[in-house]
Amino acid sequence: MKMIVVFEKSPRLRHIGHLDLMRAMQRAMRRSGLPLRYSQGFNPHILLSFAAPLSVGMPGQREIMEVPIEGTMTEAAFSAMLSPALPPDLPLLSCRAVPDEHPAPMALLAAATYEARFQDVPSGLGDAVERYLNQPEIPALRKTKSGEKPCDLKPMIYGLTLTGDTLRMTLALCEAATCKPDLLLDSLFSFAGTARPRALITRTALWGQEGGCFKPLEAL
Amino acid sequence: MNDAEKARLEELLEKVQKPAQYIGGEMNAVQKPWDSVKTHFAFCFPDTYEIAMSHLGMKILYHLINGKEDAACERVCMPCADMADLMRKENVPLFSLESRAALNHFEIIGFTLQYEMSFTNILEMLDLGRVPVLAADRTEGDPIVVAGGPCAFNPEPLTPFIDAFMIGDGEDVMHELVDCIRDGREAGKPRLDILRALAGLEGVYVPCLYEATYHEDGTLASFSPTDPAAPAVVKKRVVKDLSAAIYPDSIPVPYTEIVHDRMVLEIMRGCTRGCRFCQAGVLYRPVRERSMERLLELADKLQKSTGYEEMSLSSLSSGDYSCLPELIRALMDQYKDKRVSVSLPSMRIDNIVKQSLEETQKVKKSGLTLAPEAGTQRLRDVINKGVTENDLIRAVTDAFECGWSSVKLYFMMGLPTETDEDLQGIGRLAKKVVDAYYALPKEKRAKGVRVTCSASVFVPKPFTPFQWAPQDTIEQVREKQAALRQYLKLKCVNFNWHESPLSMLEACICRGDRRMGRVIYEAWKLGCRLDGWSEHFRFDLWMKAFEACGLDPAFYAYRERPYDELLPWQFIDAGVSQRYLMLENERAKADKTTRDCRHGCNGCGLQSWGVCDFVEHPPLKDKEPAQAPIFD
Numbered sequence: 001m002k003m004i005v006v007f008e009k010s011p012r013l014r015h016i017g018h019l020d021l022m023r024a025m026q027r028a029m030r031r032s033g034l035p036l037r038y039s040q041g042f043n044p045h046i047l048l049s050f051a052a053p054l055s056v057g058m059p060g061q062r063e064i065m066e067v068p069i070e071g072t073m074t075e076a077a078f079s080a081m082l083s084p085a086l087p088p089d090l091p092l093l094s095c096r097a098v099p100d101e102h103p104a105p106m107a108l109l110a111a112a113t114y115e116a117r118f119q120d121v122p123s124g125l126g127d128a129v130e131r132y133l134n135q136p137e138i139p140a141l142r143k144t145k146s147g148e149k150p151c152d153l154k155p156m157i158y159g160l161t162l163t164g165d166t167l168r169m170t171l172a173l174c175e176a177a178t179c180k181p182d183l184l185l186d187s188l189f190s191f192a193g194t195a196r197p198r199a200l201i202t203r204t205a206l207w208g209q210e211g212g213c214f215k216p217l218e219a220l
Numbered sequence: 221m222n223d224a225e226k227a228r229l230e231e232l233l234e235k236v237q238k239p240a241q242y243i244g245g246e247m248n249a250v251q252k253p254w255d256s257v258k259t260h261f262a263f264c265f266p267d268t269y270e271i272a273m274s275h276l277g278m279k280i281l282y283h284l285i286n287g288k289e290d291a292a293c294e295r296v297c298m299p300c301a302d303m304a305d306l307m308r309k310e311n312v313p314l315f316s317l318e319s320r321a322a323l324n325h326f327e328i329i330g331f332t333l334q335y336e337m338s339f340t341n342i343l344e345m346l347d348l349g350r351v352p353v354l355a356a357d358r359t360e361g362d363p364i365v366v367a368g369g370p371c372a373f374n375p376e377p378l379t380p381f382i383d384a385f386m387i388g389d390g391e392d393v394m395h396e397l398v399d400c401i402r403d404g405r406e407a408g409k410p411r412l413d414i415l416r417a418l419a420g421l422e423g424v425y426v427p428c429l430y431e432a433t434y435h436e437d438g439t440l441a442s443f444s445p446t447d448p449a450a451p452a453v454v455k456k457r458v459v460k461d462l463s464a465a466i467y468p469d470s471i472p473v474p475y476t477e478i479v480h481d482r483m484v485l486e487i488m489r490g491c492t493r494g495c496r497f498c499q500a501g502v503l504y505r506p507v508r509e510r511s512m513e514r515l516l517e518l519a520d521k522l523q524k525s526t527g528y529e530e531m532s533l534s535s536l537s538s539g540d541y542s543c544l545p546e547l548i549r550a551l552m553d554q555y556k557d558k559r560v561s562v563s564l565p566s567m568r569i570d571n572i573v574k575q576s577l578e579e580t581q582k583v584k585k586s587g588l589t590l591a592p593e594a595g596t597q598r599l600r601d602v603i604n605k606g607v608t609e610n611d612l613i614r615a616v617t618d619a620f621e622c623g624w625s626s627v628k629l630y631f632m633m634g635l636p637t638e639t640d641e642d643l644q645g646i647g648r649l650a651k652k653v654v655d656a657y658y659a660l661p662k663e664k665r666a667k668g669v670r671v672t673c674s675a676s677v678f679v680p681k682p683f684t685p686f687q688w689a690p691q692d693t694i695e696q697v698r699e700k701q702a703a704l705r706q707y708l709k710l711k712c713v714n715f716n717w718h719e720s721p722l723s724m725l726e727a728c729i730c731r732g733d734r735r736m737g738r739v740i741y742e743a744w745k746l747g748c749r750l751d752g753w754s755e756h757f758r759f760d761l762w763m764k765a766f767e768a769c770g771l772d773p774a775f776y777a778y779r780e781r782p783y784d785e786l787l788p789w790q791f792i793d794a795g796v797s798q799r800y801l802m803l804e805n806e807r808a809k810a811d812k813t814t815r816d817c818r819h820g821c822n823g824c825g826l827q828s829w830g831v832c833d834f835v836e837h838p839p840l841k842d843k844e845p846a847q848a849p850i851f852d
């Protein structure tokens with residue numbers, strides 16, 4: 001069976017890159033004593049997959065990984081073994097047992113919510129957000145391996161609201177279309193005609209889709 | 221750090237390279253609430269995180285101090301150059317990884333001295349941490365700055381910056397030192413009285429209580445205490461029973477990659493071989509083994525607490541551990557199914573057990589490094605390396621048969637009595653190693669043989685039989701390197717060499733006197749730091765610093781010192797007598813070897829300390845009278 005694990009990557013660890021995080025998780029798994037599964041091959045490694053890599057510099061409040069294990073065990077037993085093996089800044093929040101055939105979280109992923117907390121909120125940003133969203137199209141240049149490509153951000157923005165000093169963005173995150181928060185912020189502030197202020201961006205949720213509605217990825 | 225400083229630090233972390241090295245929060249890092257303990261000890265490693273976190277001594281002492289109920293130990297590393305510059309510009313103090321406390325908020329600051337070329341980093345760290353760099357400028361509220369480690373055996377070059385040195389094994393003296401400072405502070409004693417109390421602890425040297433005078437020619441005229449609290453001779457500390465000694469059963473597991481990212485089991489301390497260039501072989505005497513039972517227990521706990529996938533057995537000469545095959549077999553059995561590999565660095569050529577090679581590569585194959593040190597048997601006898609060409613060829617043949625195809629060979633150039641013949645010998649030896657590979661049938665060897673020869677420049681070190689020897693000049697070394705490059709222009713052979721100016725400075729500092737401290741200070745003022753990193757090393761600035769201090773590097777590096785000269789480190793008793801070192805130096809000049817003292821006491825001086833297991837063996841009856849032990 002597999003466990004869908006929800007964990008936090010706390011702000012202290014935001015400078016840890018994805019590969020380092022993966023190694024830290026693998027070591028945590030080895031400390032836990034869980035009946036893990038290993039890859040085949042000359043240098044077997046623990047099977048473990050993340051729903052979506054986090055950018056360096058970004059904390060994640062509800063990150064998700066999938067951990068295949070040998071045999072079966074209850075969610076309570078799993079979390080009792082894994083929790084003490086995790087560093088304090090990578091706490092386990094919940095887990096859910098699913099059968100091996102259950103699709104990987106990565107395959108179900110549709111969107112993510114990010115929160116940008118600004119040090120100084122530029123005046124009139126609320127209005128600018130409204131006008132920004134009212135455009136029929138939101139043209140932007142997306143950086144790809146083969147250079148910059150023009151694209152329309154509008155269909156990739158599922159939500160954009162400013163509350164106090166925090167801008168909440170729900171953006172497409174799947175194989176077909178991805179809008180990174182950086183791209184959106186650059187586009188928004190160039191539209192608003194102000195310099196982009198410093199902000200701590202946190203990924204707060206990962207979403208999948210079911211029947212046309214967004215649902216927390218771990219619940220799918 | 222206050223909140224404003226912490227906020228500025230967060231901004232800096234977004235600008236620097238490799239910010240993950242500054243964040244702490246690793247698994248097993250110990251973070252005690254700041255106000256819950258009386259004594260805060262900043263364990264400072266004068267190099268960057270990736271090197272600091274690879275160091276075993278720090279892990280032992282971190283565990284030891286944090287084991288004390290009323291003390292906390294936090295780690296502080298040297299920031300990289302980009303970070304150091306930004307910290308200074310943005311007024312962010314050097315801080316600990318655990319609490320992000322500024323260095324000057326600790327009661328005790330402890331540096332470990334592993335390498336002379338990290339000394340300017342000590343000054344840089346103190347300055348970034350808002351602690352007066354010069355001990356003389358520190359006042360009552362300032363932290364007490366202490367230091368220990370192998371380079372503390374000649375503490376003189378660092379005396380302007382360090383309040384107290386710990387000489388020898390740190391396990392016991394660290395307890396005493398922390399308690400002594402705590403008691404002194406609680407009793408409201410003035411700083412000088414705390415330092416005087418420290419000077420009363422065995423193995424502790426408080427430099428401000430001593431005075432040195434010099435002859436006109438620059439050599440040391442006298443060295444003696446100026447305070448009744450300070451002993452004339454400072455005796456190194458020795459932990460007698462390694463199995464009973466404290467050892468961490470859990471260590472911080474870094475998030476980022478570091479140089480040695482694995483758990484380390486120190487299987488033994490010390491070495492009986494007596495190689496004449498080797499300082500560690502003298503400083504860490506006598507040999508003490510950790511029991512197999514204790515090692516297996518520690519291995520189990522460490523593996524469970526860290527989740528590491530690799531374990532390394534550490535010592536100066538692992539092959540000499542008396543039950544190595546049994547230990548390896550037991551570890552292999554314990555870890556086969558847990559996918560933990562075991563690596564064995566520091567194997568000598570003459571006792572690599574083929575079985576160890578086979579066993580260790582069952583899980584994962586690591587590189588094989590061998591150190592013949594010199595190219596001819598004559599020179600190997602001079603340095604008392606005690607290995608033969610046959611040993612080397614047998615070892616590499618075994619390794620090739622076990623599936624290795626790349627071998628590293630370590631040599632030194634500039635050893636006393638070295639001639640061109642010895643350099644040619646390095647080439648011949650490399651060729652023979654390649655031939656040993658081709659001598660095997662194709663189906664018995666792995667593809668693509670590669671022999672990497674690496675030649676460092678010999679640095680004469682205090683407390684070795686070569687402590688009186690001159691170092692080759694930079695020009696001599698360059699000529700030898702050029703010659704060696706020719707001799708090693710061979711198929712399948714690579715050649716690496718070390719920068720000669722760096723080795724010259726190492727020689728100056730490691731055998732320096734108190735005045736060398738002024739050079740270090742001046743060099744740092746001129747901008748020297750991170751000298752061990754080639755991209756930051758500024759030989760020109762160091763030369764300027766010597767000039768500004770009116771001192772000549774040749775006096776320290778290139779001069780043969782007479783036996784009757786008072787050496788700056790002579791007031792330290794490392795257990796091995798100066799007389800024995802002289803005798804060994806004379807035997808070297810006569811191409812004579814000295815036996816491994818496991819086979820009979822050679823009378824190095826430690827026999828009277830009651831700490832050496834091998835004194836019990838009666839001295840062997842040798843034909844040569846010089847081989848007989850000398851008991852002072």
